Amino acid sequence: MFAHIGAALFFVLFAVGVLRDRRRFSNAVFLGIALAFVGISFIGELSRAPMGVAEVVMVLVLLLPALGTLTVAVFLVANGVKMVRKEGRRPTNLLSLLAGLAIFGVIGLLIASFSTRSRPLIIVTGTTLLVVCYVSFLFLCFITYAFLYGRMRVRGTVDFVIVLGSGLIGGTRVPPLLANRLERGRAVYEAQRARGGEPLLITSGGQGPDEKLPEAEAMADYLVERGFPADRILREDRSRTTEENLAFSRALMDERRPGSRCVIVTNNYHAFRAALMARRTGVNGQVVGAPTAAYFWPSATIREFAAVFLSHKTVNFGVCLMLGALGAAAWWNV
Structure with a gap:
């Protein structure tokens, strides 16, 4: 009974946290604790299972984590x-x-x-x-x-689509990882237009010590060369980190449309941490991820x-x- 109550309590805390702001790490912890209580309650229910079934399940419960750990290590x-x-x-x-x-x-x-x-x-x-x-x-x-x-949808229309930069090949060319972000940014932009929105797209990235131009410029050039309207692009070309990407992009948004909403585009592995940073820097927007090579x-x-x-x-x-x-x-x- 205690495990059932614990699972229900933490699932409620998880649901409330997601409704308040899905960009909180506490949501992840509440979900994890709730699932742990579910596991405990499942083990507790084994005592009511027929003889033989409980023993087999317990052996599996003990073996699977050990085999899983070894498999993960390999x-x-x-x-x-x-x-x-x-x-x-x-x-x-x-x-x-x-x-x-x-x-x-x-x-x-x-x-x-x-x-x-x-x-x-x-x-x-x-x-x-x-x-x-x-x-x-x-x-x-x-x-x-x-x-x-990564599978939660962005509701409604937004004012800006921000694509976060990454390093350039040879100091000038957009690499495949960044190209995936830009293509996802274009897709988000077109989806917003289809909903009746009129967003601007911000390419965000400064110039690294081994780069010949700011990432924002290379990103904008990539999009324009592929037919994206140049007048719908803003360049944020000062940032060196993700936190600066978000802070400087927020300054651009506040300058043009105070109180605006946005969608931030990065790679899928980076989406949740970028969302945590967006919340910390006061950016009013959710993050979507672009595909990344499996390896x-x-x-x-x-x-x-x-x-x-x-x-x-x-x-x-x-x-x-x-x-x-x-x-x-x-x-x-x-």
Whole structure:
């Protein structure tokens, strides 16, 4: 009964949070806690199942997470190798490989602690598991809600469509990842026109140290060359980060249409974090995602989660330290 009440309570909090503002990380946490309570209630219901059925289900409940964890580790390592081959050895391209190796490291730590029965090693393993479970729970909350957020429709008409920039090839050319954003931005613009709206499209991106022109200019040129009306494009050419993309684009919008609404276009892996930043910078708009190559998604998603995790570092590191201390104390007294 307690699990049922918990699930219902957190589903209500989740629904209220989405209705108030879908751009909150708390929505992801409420959903995750609600689903955890659903899982607990499901396990509780097994006691009423016929003999034999409950045992089989419990074995599956125990085996699936273990097999799933091993499968994820193998997938992440394979994906990491592919990322390095295709994108190079930049630190951000190594994230999926490092995450997979970290999972294997935790599995090795578990095996070593059980086989040696070393008290110090058991304490280290127990505290590590508590911290890993906390971070893993937040990560699952993040990817589950990011998936849902990406499928929520933008209601009504808007005044602006903002396309966020990324790096240029050779300092001048739009790469495929950015082209996907621009094509999605064009599609959103045309959908708004079909609804009776008259939006302006903002290309947002400044000039990096290795670029020969601002990203906003290259993006606008890309669209105009493909038939997009030049008089419907505004260029925001000062920003260097996503937060600056949003802040400087907001200044352009406020200058022309105070109190305006917008749709922000980025890649699908980046949509939820961009939405969190849009809320923080006071931009009145939702975010939609453009397609991304499948091999690029795992490392990019891990990077996005890490950025969100670190944006709440006081709380998250505080919880990790508390769990570590509790785990050490509990295992020490065993």
